[in-house]
Amino acid sequence: MIVFSDLSALFCDIRHEVKDLFDRMDQAYETAAAGYGFVCSGCADNCCLTRFYHHTLIEFCYLHSGFADLAPERQASIRDEAAAVTAAVAKDEALGRMPHAMCPLNTGGRCVLYAYRPMICRLHGIPHTFVHPIQGKIFGPGCHEFDNRCGTAGGHPLDRTLFYREMARIEQRFRQRAGVTEKIKKTVAQMLAAAGERLS
Numbered sequence: 689m690i691v692f693s694d695l696s697a698l699f700c701d702i703r704h705e706v707k708d709l710f711d712r713m714d715q716a717y718e719t720a721a722a723g724y725g726f727v728c729s730g731c732a733d734n735c736c737l738t739r740f741y742h743h744t745l746i747e748f749c750y751l752h753s754g755f756a757d758l759a760p761e762r763q764a765s766i767r768d769e770a771a772a773v774t775a776a777v778a779k780d781e782a783l784g785r786m787p788h789a790m791c792p793l794n795t796g797g798r799c800v801l802y803a804y805r806p807m808i809c810r811l812h813g814i815p816h817t818f819v820h821p822i823q824g825k826i827f828g829p830g831c832h833e834f835d836n837r838c839g840t841a842g843g844h845p846l847d848r849t850l851f852y853r854e855m856a857r858i859e860q861r862f863r864q865r866a867g868v869t870e871k872i873k874k875t876v877a878q879m880l881a882a883a884g885e886r887l888s
C-alpha cells in the first residue's frame with residue numbers, strides 16, 4: 689500500500705524538476721500547435737471527457753500538490769465529484785460502454801488545477817512522434833478537432849521522445865527514493881478520490 693502523506697515531503701525535493709519538465713512540454717506543444725495554426729478551444733468533444741489513465745507517481749504527487757492548496761471546502765466538493773465520476777466510469781466499463789464522464793477538475797470549461805494537470809492533458813490533440821526503444825519511430829495523429837480544423841495544414845509533429853525519457857528518469861529516481869514499486873493506473877478522478885489517503 690502506498691500512502692500519499694509518506695511521499696509529499698519527499699516530493700518537495702523534486703517538484704521543481706517536474707514543473708520544469710512540464711513547462712518545457714507546454715512550450716513545445718505551443719510551438720508545434722502554432723506551426724499547424726491550431727488553437728485548442730471551443731471544442732464540443734472536450735478531451736476532459738475522455739477516460740485517460742495516468743501511470744506515474746510524480747504526476748499523482750504533482751496534481752496533489754496543487755490540490756492541497758485549494759480551500760478545504762473546494763477540496764471536499766471536488767473529491768465528492770471525483771467519487772461520483774469514478775463510480776460512473778466503473779459502471780460504464782462494467783457494461784462494456786466507453787466512459788464519457790467529465791473530469792471532476794473541469795469547472796465551466798476550465799481546469800481547476802491547470803498548472804498541475806498530468807502529462808497527457810498537456811500533449812493530447814496535435815500530431816506527435818516518439819521513438820519507442822523496440823518498435824522505433826511511432827506516429828500518433830491529432831484529435832478529431834485538429835483534423836477538422838488543420839488536417840491539411842503543414843506543420844511538424846511534436847516529438848515526445850525526450851519528454852517521455854526525462855519523465856521516466858525522474859519517476860524512476862523518485863520511486864527508488866520512496867521505495868515504491870507498485871504500478872499505478874488511475875484516472876484523474878481516481879487520483880483525486882485517493883488524495884490524502886492511499887494510492888493503491
Ligand code: SF4
Binds near residue numbers: 798800801
Ligand atoms: S486534469 Fe484538467 S486538463 Fe486534464 S482532463 Fe481534468 S480538467 Fe481536463
